Amino acid sequence: MTAAHTLQPVALAASASPRGPARPALDDRKPMIECRGVQKYYGDYHALRGIDLTIREGEFFSLLGPSGCGKTTLLRTIAGFEGIDGGVVLVDGRDMANVPANVRPTNMVFQSYAIFPHLTVAENVGFGLRRDPRSRAEKAAAVDDALDMVGMKGFGGRAAHALSGGQRQRVALARALILKPKVLLLDEPLSALDRKMREQMQVELIKLQRQVGITFVLVTHDQEEALVMSDRIAVMFEGEIAQLDGPEALYARPASRRVADFIGVMNFMPARIVGEGADHVTVAVPGFGTVDIPAANVSRADRGDAGPSIGFRPEAATLLPMGAEAPGRVTEGVIDEVVYYGDMTYYDVIMDGSDDYDGVPHEVRISMRNVFGREVPDVGTRVRVSWSPGSLVLFR
């Protein structure tokens, strides 16, 4: 229980940067959604166990977790579809306790999109404007603008049930955004799309969010999706937030072994703590020998873990031919398995001396981007592995 707990979201400003500058740092913005000690029960089932989080104005925030972790329940309590059994939900500083869903300043994009099948595209998009005092022509113009915004210009007259999955999603977005909500809630909006469409929509959603500047809260079970789109991510397990961080911090310094396992691919190896310094912990790891792990890379183990372990991302090491020079520490080993993915290849490597640790050889999975003209080494090839102690995470 060391510094890992107090890991600050230092990566926040940095992680926002790839999507452009000109936005005030998150911490300076006003809170848009605040959950304090939110509890939710379904009968005896404890769905939300004291959720505390603050989502700031204009933030693209993701709730990430496996199915049944409570992420959709949390989203629905913010939307007002589910009541809460304890705690407070504030939207834009206002307590939502007695505010029903139809008057909350939030709108939702449903997992099934919930496009009204008996209405046209334009009637769907304009559905929420029924009580709007504007003239018919002004509303029609607003609908056109909303359709234009999601790239569906000219589709207004189409029957809703004739739309493709991607088009339904755009209509659902336009329908929610036309009401200019303070928060847009998205419940697994991309899960029904095929891979290509999903990747395209991820980019479009990011652009759309930057364009409208509305706070987006996305629920997803797809870690890649969350990493690509979000300013910050709350990883949830069993009704609790396990880690709340920016994508890079989440990926590089997972707060627990379980988070690490959920986000991306990570090698785990048993480790023995042999010493502690002021700014590092010294461990013995099979194949890697004795390593000094920086204090920032020390996270907590989970209940049920057999002992301390080391986590290591496949791309954190480089394979080199024998005899090549390399920076950092270098270990030698033998390729035991090759899994070819086209753009990259996974290699399972048995490092020399990895069986000294506890009598069994330990494999490490290492990924390498394939480069045109460079041969993919075969099973049994001896290789050099270059790595640095800073890329190892200790779970203790």
Next chain:
Amino acid sequence: MATGNGTETGQGLRLIAPPLLYAILLLAVPLLTILAYSFFKDGYLTIVREFTLENYLATWADPIFRTILVRSLMVAAMVTAVTVLMAFPVAYFLSFVVAPERKALWIFLITIPFWTSYLVRVFLWKVILGFNGVINSGLKANGLIDEPLKFLLYNTGSIVMTLSHSYAPFAILPIYVALEKIDRSLLEAGRDLGESRLMTFWRVTLPLAMPGVVAAVLIVFIPTIGDYVTPTVIGGGKIPMVANLIQAQMLDIDNKPLGSAVAISAMAVVTALSLAFLFLNRRFLKVRA
């Protein structure tokens, strides 16, 4: 929605209250009333509210009741067997041979006769099978027979035939629905694993269709036992079934406690047989999931 999950039972019950109340008042209460009546004494035009088992003793001691009950069960069993056996190939045809876009049309064609005036349809069988009916007059006009065939009408066979005709769609639809649910790749798997078409049918299709067959059996058997029109019209009053007996006790003789005891007894027998049938088929009913 914002009210949460705790009141879901409340919301559901509040919503279902009108039809539930209706069913309680006009179905549950009446059924319980005849149950109560069956234990009361009859005192000509009045009911003596005194507990007695007399009605049941009288019912079960009466050889006429026993004969009629046995006949009703036999007729219903025969009707069920004939109807289901005749319906299965039709359901199979609908499910496996007819092109998907044509299915609705075929089902429509099969259901139409079912919805057209039951009484007229039953009577038409009398017209067809009668002494001067269509068959006899037709055969006579063609010189095939000299005297009308008398065995066509007023017997159990003609009752069975008429009832089978009436309840045909009842049998076809549940079997069809069960067949539709069968994953077609299961049949291919059966063939792939080396079974012949016939054995695939026997080992895969038929067991998976059993829930539909069971439903068809019950849905034909139960109402046929209580049929009133067919024994009256086709049986010519000479081959009464349970419904005729109940009607006679209730209206003509006006002994409501005895009539109630007959009705309850018949219902108990039908329920017991249905439950026994379901019990024997419980292996197949698990497939439904």
Next chain:
Amino acid sequence: MTRLRGSGLRVYTLLYLAFLYAPIILLPIFAFNNATVIAFPLQGFTTNWFVQMAENPTLRQALLNSLLIAVSASVLATCLGIFAARASTRFDFRGKGPVMGLIMLPLVLPEIIVAVSLLVVLLAAGVGLSIFTVILGHTLICMPYAVAILSTAFSSLDKSLEEAAYDLGETKWSAFRLVILPLVMPGIVSALLMSFTISLDEFIIAFFLAGNQPTLPTYIFSQLRFPKSIPMIMALGTLLVLMSILLLTLAEYFRRRGVARTGQTDTGGFI
């Protein structure tokens, strides 16, 4: 092989259809046959039986009664059915099994039992037998059919459609009116037509509960004893069959429109 097997089944099914339709086909033949006896050979064309039918005052009364009963019972059964179908598809409440079981019970209960038990209770409660009591009974037996049709309509609706409407600012009631009702409307029309057809055709309950008021089926039943009335009954039967086919075609049309409207694939079938 498949073709051969398919064609064998097809021939069988066509024969089966012939068996189903055989009696109905006789109706128009004898309705227009110029003879008082229903027998071959045919005696020539006449429309007398239709004229006789039109001029029969009791029959007219029976028809009016039946229409009144069928309209009332189908409207009542459908309204009650909407509550039951909505509750059973939308909410998971304790006691749902037994409650739905009771509501659907008339589907498997011999009608004679329903008729007899209702008769006993109505007489004991001092309610005079009339068209009204028939309406009560018919509503009871039509309700399960309406519930079955409406449940299909309601259950094919995505729950989030309603939530979406609510989320977009509608109240629960206006969300129901603007989204759910239009989407289940074909089912409602279908349930109305089906209940109407069932009620119009129902004999036993009317026989027990109508008192001395005639309905079409009880009138037909009373006339079956008189050979002289039979040709007229044939004419009446012809009209009833035509009307049933018309109603069923309408019901089927609305069912299909409902399917097309929500963009589902048609699985076919009434029940």
